[in-house]
Amino acid sequence: MVVPGLDFLLVTRLAVLRGRSAALQATLGIATGVAAWGVAGFFGIRTLFIAAPWLYLALKIGGGLYLITIGVKLFISSWHSTAEPTEPAATTQARSSHFRAGLLTNLANPKAPVFISSLFAAAMPRHAPIHLGLACVAAMFAVAVAWFALVTLLLSLERVSALFLRCRRWVDRCAGLAFMALGMRFVTERAPN
Template identity: 25%
Template sequence: MSDLLMWLPGILMSYAAFLLGIASPGPNVLAIIGTSMSVGRRSGISLAIGVAAGSFCWAVLSVAGLTALFAAYAPLLTAIKIFGGFYLLWLAYKAFKSATLAHDLEARTLSGGSRSAAGYALRGFTIQMSNPKAVLAWIAVVSLGLHGDAPLWVGIVIVVGMSLLSVGLHILYAVAFSTTTMIGIYSRARRSIQATLGTFFGVAGLKLLLDET
């Protein structure tokens, strides 16, 4: 029980960072929304499943990579924390900047015409895995909950938890944002969401930079 209480705050911090990151839609989420609106919910859900599968792969690679690096070279933990902290501060800056801009949510449609359900899932997976910024974001988010002396179960909980969140939230986007009404509701709340995101990432970034453990 004591081990759980010791690692739980970091795990929850990783979850929260991931949740708020998805609350600020990037190209992948905008593609899901656009597909749901232009093609249909079924295709949007297939695309969402593919994106979530890519998120799972990035989560596994990030946790496994960081665990291996910590085991081989423990002092690297400091460098990872510094990188993660500054990257989160950069995300905070982007979120605050976005909150000042007067633009609405712009859904995107995929090129190449309609596809089968499997085709949309594969496209979602490919989009997520080919995103060069994804690995940087995952390392930063995972480093909030994973430290050099973390037991194996911490990495597993982080991977499983964020993978389940990814599946559920991406599918929720596909279902909820298949109507223009939801697009309008989100657009009106966008600035508040971005400001909240910026505040959280700023606090999380400073926590990583100032944490002495």
């Protein structure tokens, strides 16, 4: 969770550019995605991907295309935008779009289900009771919320956000390139055997 990745980039941008509320909404979306992958991992998504490799391929390509799209939008907007409001009006649409962005960014990463299912395969007893698996999923959800809430609180501080805003165009360009590169990698890499 702590290793910076796509979820971290999203929360960082939202915390600085849109404020705490937007970043916390995305945090809930990310944590929901983590929980979804956790439930799927516990109930055997790795087995499903082995039995039907085309599902993994579809997830990789779909997720990769989503990330490429986000990256292109970020990169292009970095050349055109001068300033963005820091905290939009707290509308239901804005809240749901930030939550959806967090959820989709997490679900679009095809490495997440492989990592989580491998974690369950390595750490859980073979016939683990359902309550143990669900407790692990709840712990994963709590860790995601705690970590990204901490990131949000730190990055929405005035000094930190002022520094980010001074470097914003370059940060957006680098983030856009990172999203595009990861998306291209997901679309083009070979499935593991």
